[in-house]
Amino acid sequence: MTDLAATDPLPKPKRDLAPILLPVALALLMIPLIGSTSSWLTLTVASLAMGMMIFIMASGLTLVFGLMDVLNFGHGAFIAVGAYVATLVLAPFAASIQADSLLANLAVLAPAALLSMAVSGALGLVVERVLILPVYGQHLKQILMTTGGLIVAEQTLYALWGPQIIPMPLPASLRGSFILGDVAIAKYRVLAMLIGLGIFIAIQLVLNRSKLGLLIRAGVENREMVEALGYRIRRLFLGVFMTGSALAGLGGVMWALYREQVHASMSDDLTVLIFIVVIIGGLGSIGGCFIGAILVAMVANYGGFLVPKLALVSNILLMVAILMWRPRGLYAVTSR
Numbered sequence: 001m002t003d004l005a006a007t008d009p010l011p012k013p014k015r016d017l018a019p020i021l022l023p024v025a026l027a028l029l030m031i032p033l034i035g036s037t038s039s040w041l042t043l044t045v046a047s048l049a050m051g052m053m054i055f056i057m058a059s060g061l062t063l064v065f066g067l068m069d070v071l072n073f074g075h076g077a078f079i080a081v082g083a084y085v086a087t088l089v090l091a092p093f094a095a096s097i098q099a100d101s102l103l104a105n106l107a108v109l110a111p112a113a114l115l116s117m118a119v120s121g122a123l124g125l126v127v128e129r130v131l132i133l134p135v136y137g138q139h140l141k142q143i144l145m146t147t148g149g150l151i152v153a154e155q156t157l158y159a160l161w162g163p164q165i166i167p168m169p170l171p172a173s174l175r176g177s178f179i180l181g182d183v184a185i186a187k188y189r190v191l192a193m194l195i196g197l198g199i200f201i202a203i204q205l206v207l208n209r210s211k212l213g214l215l216i217r218a219g220v221e222n223r224e225m226v227e228a229l230g231y232r233i234r235r236l237f238l239g240v241f242m243t244g245s246a247l248a249g250l251g252g253v254m255w256a257l258y259r260e261q262v263h264a265s266m267s268d269d270l271t272v273l274i275f276i277v278v279i280i281g282g283l284g285s286i287g288g289c290f291i292g293a294i295l296v297a298m299v300a301n302y303g304g305f306l307v308p309k310l311a312l313v314s315n316i317l318l319m320v321a322i323l324m325w326r327p328r329g330l331y332a333v334t335s336r
Contacts, residue, residue: 019287019330023294030302038182043301049189051297052196053258057251057270058277058289059203060244066284066333067216068237070132071139074146075248075274076267077153081123082116082249083256083266084157087166089115097171105171116253117246124245128238150267157264166262192254199247200290207286216240276315280322282329291330295322 027044034040061075089112090097096108131149135141170188177184207213219226219233226233255270256262277296281288299318304311322330 016331019291022330023291023298026295026298026302030298033306034302039305041183042185043305044298045185045189045193047298047301048294049186049192049196049297050258050301051294052193053251053254054273054277054297055196055290055293056199056254057248058274058281058293059199059286060247060251061274062278062281062284062286062289063203063247064241064244065278066286067240069137070241071142072132072146072244073143073271074127074131074148074150074153075244076271077150078120078123078245078248079252079255079267079270080157080262080264081153082120082252083168083262084161084166084264085116085119085249086112086253086256087168087262090168097169100172102173105173109171113250113253116249120249120252121242121246124242125238127245128241132241150271154264154267161264163264167260168256168262169260170257188257192258195254200286203286212236273315276319280319280329282326282332284333285329285331288329288331288333292322 027040030043031037031040034043057075057079060078061072064070064072064075090108093108096104099105127146127149131145132142135145174188174191177186178190207217215226215231215233216236219231219236223233252267256266259266273296277289277292279292280295281290281292295318296315299314300311303314310317326332
């Protein structure tokens with residue numbers, strides 16, 4: 001009997017499906033309230049696209065906190081820097097951006113996004129070495145240091161580019177909508193959904209299906225043991241911070257194209273929104289962050305359509321409701 005018991009597979013933990021079903025339930029609940037099926041579909045697609053862009057920006061922050069226990073209140077600086085760096089590529093190639101060719105547009109957009117990610121990641125390297133490294137494990141000092149870094153970055157952007165708003169028009173091939181009957185689905189929103197979904201799948205695969213992800217998660221649980229095996233956890237954590245910064249830069253480019261403008265304080269409102277998403281999803285949970293971003297976008301779009309005045313506080317109300325249901329967020333992976 002002992003041998004049989006030893007060979008039995010380990011019981012699999014039950015999957016918590018309630019948070020996954022929450023956006024579905026919210027979307028279905030809105031159908032009778034909105035009334036028009038075409039309006040509901042348009043708002044739902046807009047919510048998914050907006051949610052994917054928010055997730056791209058918030059995923060970096062939840063990675064950094066969940067894996068490194070770092071409260072980075074300067075995360076918004078990487079968003080703004082990424083957007084401004086993209087203008088350096090897009091402005092000289094305005095003709096290619098306005099060409100009615102998807103390949104020509106992507107030939108400019110792709111290098112702009114990659115350069116933004118590279119610069120934001122490099123800035124993350126400097127921030128981690130200069131601001132974060134001396135205050136690991138000291139949350140109050142982390143908040144003060146990163147908030148100060150955000151202010152310095154914002155003022156530096158003002159000094160370099162000035163206070164004016166820089167237009168960032170959408171490429172010609174991404175303007176307009178796909179018409180499906182009475183429903184109009186914006187082309188750029190479809191692209192945003194595909195990119196956001198691809199990044200979510202990539203992060204999940206790396207963290208859960210690769211040796212690198214195994215080392216990172218093991219380092220979080222028992223850093224000394226992993227270092228005793230010959231792995232340099234500090235370098236791994238630095239890579240995580242740079243990845244989170246690069247994702248914020250990419251999110252900044254996508255959000256700037258979504259709003260079709262760039263300005264130095266564009267990250268102010270986004271930082272609050274990102275922290276709400278991270279708190280709703282559960283500190284350190286990529287899956288929770290993904291669902292939280294969709295919920296926040298849904299509440300903003302549905303609420304703005306049904307009760308415009310309530311839209312200003314809808315995200316706060318959503319966070320309160322979620323935390324009353326689950327005080328540690330939808331999928332908490334840390335007790336901090």
